[in-house]
Amino acid sequence: MHVDSETATAVVVIQQETGRRLIGKAVSQLPQVKSAAASRRMAIVGGSTTRHVVKSLTGEDPGRDEFAVGWIKNSLLGETPADGRGPGAFLFNKGEISRGWPGDLLNEFAANDIYIKGANALDSDGNIGILMASPVGGTIGAAISIVMSRGRGAELIIPISLQKLIPSIPDIGGLLGQGRIDRFMGSPVGYMPIMKDYATVISEIEAMKTLFDIDAVAIAAGGLDDCAGSVSLHLTGTAENIEHAWSMVDDFNKQGS
Template sequence: MTVTFALHPAASKYIIAKAVTQMPEVKNAFANGKIIIGAGTTNLQIAELLLGTTFEPKEEYIAGLISAQVPCITDPAVRKNWCIEKGKLINVDWLEFLDSFGPDDVFIKGANAVDPQGNVGILLANPFGGTIGRSIGIIKSRGIKFICPVGLEKLIPSCIEAEKNMGIYKTPIRIGMQIGFMTVTNATVMTEIESLNLLFGVDAVHVASGGVAGMEGAVLLAAECNSESQAEELLSLVKSANKISPLKVVKRKCSQCDNPCFYNKK
């Protein structure tokens, strides 16, 4: 039995976050080991679901964003990652915490792009590479589990080709921040497809994208269900997830920018 349904971006983020918290490696690291969750919109929901709490203001837990017509950032002075040890949120320097990680610990970082080959792309507003630039060497060299939640609204043809065209110092004229791009390979990618498979055991296919009137950025999926009850359980989650309102986050003020873009050119 094939069922079809659309998910707007906020709904997708919730379903992906819900699935990530149910991954065996995440449950094990949460109970017995260590987890770092990088700042981000989907990651915010992962942290809230794992820890059973809410975090406010949201801007403190989100780094880069595309909002108010531009790619930009939140206030870097208050930005935070989550460091979790044996189920408890701890207040430590995240890089020092990462230095204590072993192969059963988990690093969770969202992405700005994903391609059909399973590569993910992360935008870089910091000339030193930001969170991913400072952590990727440790993650790769030690074989730390790297989980990347990312919605199919961010599907692009090739992260490797995108990376070739990007660079902070390549774009003196632009709208929004100067940004670079890093392709990351061999992450455990969690899109809506992997998430629905984990939560319901269904195989889903991405068949279309886009929408209007609140469904901008939506993805249309077709999922193969084994029974009517399985289909109804899946669609009940879809209905409730689609009632979630888009996250409202305030970007950094243009007056605080030390490298103004074309957006404010008179």
């Protein structure tokens, strides 16, 4: 089919897992991520979206349940079964890849090193929220002081879907804490807010720009059956780029979960 270069528009429905795939692919294509994977230090910690960053970078699929640690499932805040988990985060150290707890690698972090971690909430201002079931903060607790103490030399990248959009991260304030809530559905959790500009946030919108040079606007969210958790986007770009994006979204949607 012939596609010209004039400006075109489209509306696409991005299923839940398609969003994760697009975001993961986009993160893997960021110049700083490519550079860190090849010659610097980088940690990619477990999650359902970071799984796709790993898959796009290395060709290895660490598995959803095997790679994730915390999750919300069966109407409970909780953790994946410890006996089914893989060996931990993917650790890149000057071209060498290993797996495990990121603490030792983090201690060596310097300018341009990267920490990639998913999150649980995003607001319209670009602020991020992360639930913490560990009493010492888990993988974000291990990293945040080191990444922030390096200024913006070391970079925190947060891949997160627009399906996790909530009204306001600051409004949550001091509401949560493992010893502050009378009852939890699932594990008691604390909350780590990360304000705009302290992390690089990659949602479906940034993924469209990174992968296809397309401007995207979210116009709807949710749906039934295979579209539960979906995000619908309005796209603007060249007709050729729109066609490429359409084809990838359609292909990923057909793959399902």
